[in-house]
Amino acid sequence: MKQLRIIPDKCTSCLQCELACSFVQTGTFQPSRSLIRVYVFDEQASYAPYTCFQCSEAWCMTACPVNAIALDPATGAKVIMDNVCVGCAVCTIACPYGTVFYNPDTHKAVKCDLCGGDPACVKACPTDAIEYVEMEQPDWLTSWAQRVDERFHTMQEGGH
Amino acid sequence: MMYGWTGTALRINLTTRQIMKEPLREEWAHEYIGGRGLGARYLLAEVDPTINPFSPDNKMMIVTGPLTGTNASCGSRYMVITKGPLTNAITTSNSGGTWGPELKAAGYDMLILEGRASSPCYLWIYNDQVEIRDAGHLWGKTVWETEEQLKTEVGVPDAIIASIGPAGEKLVRFACIMNDLHRAAGRSGVGAVMGSKNLKAVVVRGTGGVRLADPKTYMEAQWAMKIKLRESPVTSQGLPIYGTEVLVNVINEHGALPTRNHQETVFEHAEAISGETLTDTRLVSNKACFSCTIACGRVATLPGDAAGKYAVTTHPHNWNIAGEGPEYEAAWAMGSECGVGDLDALIKANWLCNELGMDAISFGATVAAAMELYEKGAVPLAEAGIPLNFGSGEALIAMAEKVAYREGFGTELAEGSKRMTEKFGRPELFMGVRGQEFAAYEARAIQGMGLGYATSNRGACHLKAYTVAAEILGLPRQMDPRATEGKAELTKVFQDATATVDATGLCQFLTFGIGLEEILPQLSAATGVTYTIEDLMKIGERIWNLERLWNERSGMTGKEDTLPNRILAEPIPSGPAKGQVNRLGEMLPEYYQLRGWDTDGKITEEKLKELGLA
Numbered sequence: 090m091k092q093l094r095i096i097p098d099k100c101t102s103c104l105q106c107e108l109a110c111s112f113v114q115t116g117t118f119q120p121s122r123s124l125i126r127v128y129v130f131d132e133q134a135s136y137a138p139y140t141c142f143q144c145s146e147a148w149c150m151t152a153c154p155v156n157a158i159a160l161d162p163a164t165g166a167k168v169i170m171d172n173v174c175v176g177c178a179v180c181t182i183a184c185p186y187g188t189v190f191y192n193p194d195t196h197k198a199v200k201c202d203l204c205g206g207d208p209a210c211v212k213a214c215p216t217d218a219i220e221y222v223e224m225e226q227p228d229w230l231t232s233w234a235q236r237v238d239e240r241f242h243t244m245q246e247g248g249h
Numbered sequence: 250m251m252y253g254w255t256g257t258a259l260r261i262n263l264t265t266r267q268i269m270k271e272p273l274r275e276e277w278a279h280e281y282i283g284g285r286g287l288g289a290r291y292l293l294a295e296v297d298p299t300i301n302p303f304s305p306d307n308k309m310m311i312v313t314g315p316l317t318g319t320n321a322s323c324g325s326r327y328m329v330i331t332k333g334p335l336t337n338a339i340t341t342s343n344s345g346g347t348w349g350p351e352l353k354a355a356g357y358d359m360l361i362l363e364g365r366a367s368s369p370c371y372l373w374i375y376n377d378q379v380e381i382r383d384a385g386h387l388w389g390k391t392v393w394e395t396e397e398q399l400k401t402e403v404g405v406p407d408a409i410i411a412s413i414g415p416a417g418e419k420l421v422r423f424a425c426i427m428n429d430l431h432r433a434a435g436r437s438g439v440g441a442v443m444g445s446k447n448l449k450a451v452v453v454r455g456t457g458g459v460r461l462a463d464p465k466t467y468m469e470a471q472w473a474m475k476i477k478l479r480e481s482p483v484t485s486q487g488l489p490i491y492g493t494e495v496l497v498n499v500i501n502e503h504g505a506l507p508t509r510n511h512q513e514t515v516f517e518h519a520e521a522i523s524g525e526t527l528t529d530t531r532l533v534s535n536k537a538c539f540s541c542t543i544a545c546g547r548v549a550t551l552p553g554d555a556a557g558k559y560a561v562t563t564h565p566h567n568w569n570i571a572g573e574g575p576e577y578e579a580a581w582a583m584g585s586e587c588g589v590g591d592l593d594a595l596i597k598a599n600w601l602c603n604e605l606g607m608d609a610i611s612f613g614a615t616v617a618a619a620m621e622l623y624e625k626g627a628v629p630l631a632e633a634g635i636p637l638n639f640g641s642g643e644a645l646i647a648m649a650e651k652v653a654y655r656e657g658f659g660t661e662l663a664e665g666s667k668r669m670t671e672k673f674g675r676p677e678l679f680m681g682v683r684g685q686e687f688a689a690y691e692a693r694a695i696q697g698m699g700l701g702y703a704t705s706n707r708g709a710c711h712l713k714a715y716t717v718a719a720e721i722l723g724l725p726r727q728m729d730p731r732a733t734e735g736k737a738e739l740t741k742v743f744q745d746a747t748a749t750v751d752a753t754g755l756c757q758f759l760t761f762g763i764g765l766e767e768i769l770p771q772l773s774a775a776t777g778v779t780y781t782i783e784d785l786m787k788i789g790e791r792i793w794n795l796e797r798l799w800n801e802r803s804g805m806t807g808k809e810d811t812l813p814n815r816i817l818a819e820p821i822p823s824g825p826a827k828g829q830v831n832r833l834g835e836m837l838p839e840y841y842q843l844r845g846w847d848t849d850g851k852i853t854e855e856k857l858k859e860l861g862l863a
Contacts, residue, residue, distance in 0.1 A: 105542065116464060133571065
């Protein structure tokens, strides 16, 4: 199944992904409503786009008291059903990655649904730092964390 | 309801502490678009051009454009329009990063800052909540310390900060306003105006969005533009890989890289400070401003011993990690213009300029003028404090701190090179126009740049008519840099088109890959105002004349449309452009004629009427 693969080393922090996502959500350019966020680590010159990677544990689904989160069989995305969601926000707490958000305007939870299989962030990224590709296990998070960890330690020791 | 524009201006009087939200003047928005144009229109209406720039009556217009904050490539810019203390002319200082878009997200197209606070303060804008807060504890702190502390203090880590450093507080005449740590509204001393108002910072967090009049057409237009940018070698490879620094070797090979205060035009250590060397030895990553698909920003590092090579008294905690720069202009001003061929010295001096909040171009060029004064004996060692020889990285780094804090001889440099060279009896050593130092292109080797510098409304500047594109890079078509034919028209067209781009909220670097034809459909679809290409050129011309009109009313005349004697009369001594001078006299009359001004360069009544300025 296709997954989002994010390659932080290619990211320039231009925020085109946030702009594209917020346009899908709201029809305006409103990064505060984006479901993908670019984390900027200035001193490490490291920029990491970050969103739900549709993990198999899906604690958001498990936690939802009204079963408002369903698995989209076509994409594997965990999708919030607006008409069922009561806005209790338990899913936003249950997610260990902080990628489920609460929309204060609609009083509903909101998360990445892979745009139904055609993610806008992927199209918008000018440096191909976000790909939508066939993958077994999304392992970019672990390997990226390891690399940042190593780089940070090297820098702390005064090297480059 | 307005689209593209938020439709609201935020007016803050620092004297009375009054905060007012007022509707944007919609007819001005249509006629001037935004940014540079709209700001100039407000300035013309509200500020007496003859005042002292540091007077409380001077106002600062900080203005975004309708495409700022959208996903249009490079839609990140804001403009600072005020009376500049370096030039006594209108300023058009432009910065990217994420501050402009954040201001729009908070709901404002522009800030109008008036008066002077009785004690240091900062502004905290969180959507519709606006506060003037005490900044006594921040006064004296560097830009980087200020940003770090303010994010904690307002309790919103996503807040974006534009602030001044010690240079702005000390009224250094080329102090910047800095945002996102390393981005600068750099030239003409807008940071000193902010300092004169006792305003340390403007902290913004916005959660709103930018609305579009016709989203479908807009999205099609912006895709078309992005594809063109991806196809252009400059915007898809040159700038992302090497940054603007890619120009060092190119310009040097044309014998057009001013060296040692314009005494020469070829730098023997160009390779050592070039974009290629920076990329190979010191680059960590490239970095983009908000919505930029080019990403020319350099993030460099000083590994190991290089970090400790030059002693400084301010000790940023991240010397040996990474910071931005240098860009081409900074590398030239502090590098070849000062004869310094040590890239590490430039990286460090550039960070110091960013941290202390001053324009690296004017700073470097002023150090260069001081070096020539020193070497020619006009400034003795006792006065200078340290040996100011060309090529001295130590002197460059030491002066960065002395200038920003106005210590010792630094206080002379802090006045800019025009005032400094006059004071020491050698005014002919000032290399610039209207009090502002030249940028990194030798006007004797590139004729059009001479006309552009001489007629630039904000003093010598490469960003008002980048004729280098045509004369050196062959964009959109190759012209002979040594010829004066056609340069008057080229300069006028570039000036007008650039003024329009500056009004939209887009970055000029787009124009390496696209033109107004590509910007037009985005602008119209975003705002719902139907513009034509002719409209956009007319708007550019209107902006250009308005700025000129404002300068005229401040007392400037066509007499200031000139270049230093060295550029007009001293032939280049060596290199590929040997023997050349700038033949401004061959271009200026034609330029005035094309502009519809009289033979003294005064704007005619007919022209003012035609542009709706009478």
